[in-house]
Amino acid sequence: MVDLAGKFLTEPSQVSYADWQVRGAEGLAIGNIAVQSNGRIEARFRLFDVVKQNELIAQAVSANDGQARAIGHRIADLIYEKMTGDKGVFSSRIAYVNRRGQISG
Secondary structure (H helix, E strand, C coil), X not given: CCCCCCCCCCCHXXXXXXXXXXXXXXXXXXXXXXXXXXXXXXXXXXXXXXXXXXXXEEEXXXXXXXXXXXXXXXXXXXXXXXXXXXXXXXXXCCCCCCCCXXXXX
8 A cells, every 4th residue: 555645636747756656656546537417427547657657548437327336446447457467357246156055966
């Protein structure tokens, strides 16, 4: 966990790579969320590689009102994929079967 020091960044011009390197950060995500006139929620975010000092992705994700959690999961998937090269699983659903008792054959 990296200490944010009370900083909440929304614009690339606010990013100081040196400040985040000192804190031990490898990546930094910034952004904002707004409700559009049509009622949809839009989240805009940017992901930066603090070590290489460059922007990895800038994207907007939107959904209907009430789907804020889905937006968060989608953004987490995109960030995870950019940072690791593997697809994120935050938007996936998990199913399982729980059997009780003996299985007769």
